[in-house]
Amino acid sequence: MSDPGLACCTPLTGTxxxxxxxxxxxxxxxxxxxxxxxxxxxxxxxxTTGEACVCDLNDAFDLTQATISHHLKVLHSxxxxxxxxxxxxxxxxxxxxxxxxxxxxxxxxxxxx
Amino acid sequence: MSDPGLACCTPLTGTxxxxxxxxxxxxxxxxxxxxxxxxxxxxxxxxTTGEACVCDLNDAFDLTQATISHHLKVLHSxxxxxxxxxxxxxxxxxxxxxxxxxxxxxxxxxxxx
DNA sequence: ACCGGCCATCGACGTTTGTCAATACGATGA
DNA sequence: TCATCGTATTGACAAACGTCGATGGCCGGT
Numbered sequence: 660m661s662d663p664g665l666a667c668c669t670p671l672t673g674t675x676x677x678x679x680x681x682x683x684x685x686x687x688x689x690x691x692x693x694x695x696x697x698x699x700x701x702x703x704x705x706x707t708t709g710e711a712c713v714c715d716l717n718d719a720f721d722l723t724q725a726t727i728s729h730h731l732k733v734l735h736s737x738x739x740x741x742x743x744x745x746x747x748x749x750x751x752x753x754x755x756x757x758x759x760x761x762x763x764x765x766x767x768x769x770x771x772x
Numbered sequence: 773m774s775d776p777g778l779a780c781c782t783p784l785t786g787t788x789x790x791x792x793x794x795x796x797x798x799x800x801x802x803x804x805x806x807x808x809x810x811x812x813x814x815x816x817x818x819x820t821t822g823e824a825c826v827c828d829l830n831d832a833f834d835l836t837q838a839t840i841s842h843h844l845k846v847l848h849s850x851x852x853x854x855x856x857x858x859x860x861x862x863x864x865x866x867x868x869x870x871x872x873x874x875x876x877x878x879x880x881x882x883x884x885x
Numbered sequence: 886a887c888c889g890g891c892c893a894t895c896g897a898c899g900t901t902t903g904t905c906a907a908t909a910c911g912a913t914g915a
Numbered sequence: 916t917c918a919t920c921g922t923a924t925t926g927a928c929a930a931a932c933g934t935c936g937a938t939g940g941c942c943g944g945t
Contacts, residue, residue, distance in 0.1 A: 681808070691801050692804075725923080765878065840938080
């Protein structure tokens, strides 16, 4: 889970992407290509502390706790979210580097930050 | 097909994204979230003329012509590719504005161009 | 008018995905 | 120790997806 090595990243508009690169980047996009997961990442990223408790995330959606947990696992497995357990609660935080790697796909100038 | 109105686009890291926004953007990401389609867009975008003939794209993959045609349709339906028939051949070109809209998701500074 | 090449569509298939109800796990408090 | 609360996991199901072979529609050349 959460393998580094991430994208990084012939941008789409430069020279053609290799099959290997495509196979590595596609899972990141696939993880983000869901309305619920997009909102989850957005919610976590826009929180003042930079992280969010699962208990709060559950309330933001009209979905079962099991479903939210599943989506969080998908995002974590893709390397887009960090997971930390504190006491009874679990906090997720977005990995900015992973997001930056995806951004590099579309805008060559956006990669290093 | 190929609806405009596209993303545009509370970036992921700013304030939280609305459910409606997420529903609009997710299909774009879903269209890109496949290794073959990623390479297709990359191939087309990186060609010197900015477009590519289907006959050339077919040769770049170890897949049936029907499968490539299907992927091109998905990208076109999502609004990411323009389609133009010239004689017997069909040429696809990437819609830079659509790509820019997706880029705006990740990097707030990358949106207008 | 015919044939041949380019591309799209159709029908079918196995696989993956999103969702839920139910259950299991782990930590806290009584 | 036991009940409770917050999360994760399991099993099940319908829907969507990626791929293929076969077929159909256009266009250009003969």
